[in-house]
Amino acid sequence: xxxxxxxxxxxxxxxxxxxxxxxxxxxxxxxxxxxxxxxxxxxxxxxxxxxxxxxxxxxxxxxxxxxxxxxxxxxxxxxxxxxxxxxxxxxxxxxxxxxxxxxxxxxxxxxxxxxxxxxxxxxxxxxxxxxxxxxxxxxxxxxxxxxxxxxxxxxxxxxxxxxxxxxxxxxxxxxxxxxxxxxxxxxxxxxxxxxxxxxxxxxxxxxxxxxxxxxxxxxxxxxxxxxxxxxxxxxxxxxxxxxxxxxxxxxxxxxxxxxxxxxxx
DNA sequence: CTCAGTGTTCAGTG
DNA sequence: TCACTGAACACTGA
Numbered sequence: 001x002x003x004x005x006x007x008x009x010x011x012x013x014x015x016x017x018x019x020x021x022x023x024x025x026x027x028x029x030x031x032x033x034x035x036x037x038x039x040x041x042x043x044x045x046x047x048x049x050x051x052x053x054x055x056x057x058x059x060x061x062x063x064x065x066x067x068x069x070x071x072x073x074x075x076x077x078x079x080x081x082x083x084x085x086x087x088x089x090x091x092x093x094x095x096x097x098x099x100x101x102x103x104x105x106x107x108x109x110x111x112x113x114x115x116x117x118x119x120x121x122x123x124x125x126x127x128x129x130x131x132x133x134x135x136x137x138x139x140x141x142x143x144x145x146x147x148x149x150x151x152x153x154x155x156x157x158x159x160x161x162x163x164x165x166x167x168x169x170x171x172x173x174x175x176x177x178x179x180x181x182x183x184x185x186x187x188x189x190x191x192x193x194x195x196x197x198x199x200x201x202x203x204x205x206x207x208x209x210x211x212x213x214x215x216x217x218x219x220x221x222x223x224x225x226x227x228x229x230x231x232x233x234x235x236x237x238x239x240x241x242x243x244x245x246x247x248x249x250x251x252x253x254x255x256x257x258x259x260x261x262x263x264x265x
Numbered sequence: 266c267t268c269a270g271t272g273t274t275c276a277g278t279g
Numbered sequence: 280t281c282a283c284t285g286a287a288c289a290c291t292g293a
Contacts, residue, residue: 002271002272003271003272006271033288033289060272060273075272075273076271076272077271077272077273077289078270078271078272078273078289078290079270079271079272079289079290079291094290112289112290112291113270113288113289113290113291114288114289114290115272115273115288115289115290116272117273129273129274154282155282155283156282156283160283163272165272165273172271172272173270173271173272174271175271253283253284254284254285254286255270255271255272256269256270
């Protein structure tokens with residue numbers, strides 16, 4: 001479920017596993033879709049022998065800072081993840097790329113549905129797609145007033161704006177629904193129609209949801225029981241929240257949306 | 266067997 | 280140019 005909390009958790013794991021170590025082995029699968037603009041061969045050549053300085057994240061994108069450029073830029077798509085293990089252990093199913101570092105540690109990118117992307121860039125923070133991202137909702141959330149000013153110019157549904165990475169970087173479908181539920185806002189409301197108090201509520205819930213999800217390592221079993229998250233997939237008619245509120249589904253901004261009409265206005 | 270889906274990008278429309 | 284919509288991408292699992 002790679003939205004910001006899952007990506008941040010993967011970043012922390014990769015940082016712990018790889019930082020300060022030299023890459024001694026790179027393995028790849030010949031996948032022209034996942035390797036975007038770089039052949040697996042060239043990718044391997046650029047990484048082998050390099051030392052990992054740090055692993056960074058902005059929105060749902062991650063990049064690995066090496067002691068020499070270019071650097072890898074990774075997006076998990078719908079089903080990507082990192083798997084951490086040691087020499088001698090089996091590669092995970094659906095692996096696309098594997099790094100082995102000194103000390104016997106390995107990291108693989110696994111991605112069953114192949115919407116993930118691996119690129120190689122000289123300066124990721126100054127290149128597409130990172131340059132077109134909005135503020136990172138974990139690290140760079142602006143004051144409510146500033147968000148309100150920018151929302152006034154958007155007449156589309158608030159949910160669609162939440163999903164817009166050039167506005168709220170890192171928000172995905174479940175976070176958008178969760179935040180709107182907790183803030184008590186109808187997902188179809190034009191963004192420009194939100195009052196100052198509603199924007200303040202939206203910001204507060206967005207901050208709380210993202211921070212909590214990161215805090216528990218994006219382990220959804222540890223999300224608070226009051227969250228809509230635990231009940232949103234019950235597609236069956238009659239699905240209810242922990243508080244007993246009826247959940248309904250619609251399509252907003254082209255995405256399936258779970259919401260609670262009795263609470264979201 | 267059919268179909269929805271946790272994401273992004275791009276063509277097309279207004 | 281901007282705002283927005285819908286389709287396409289690939290594959291698993293319900």
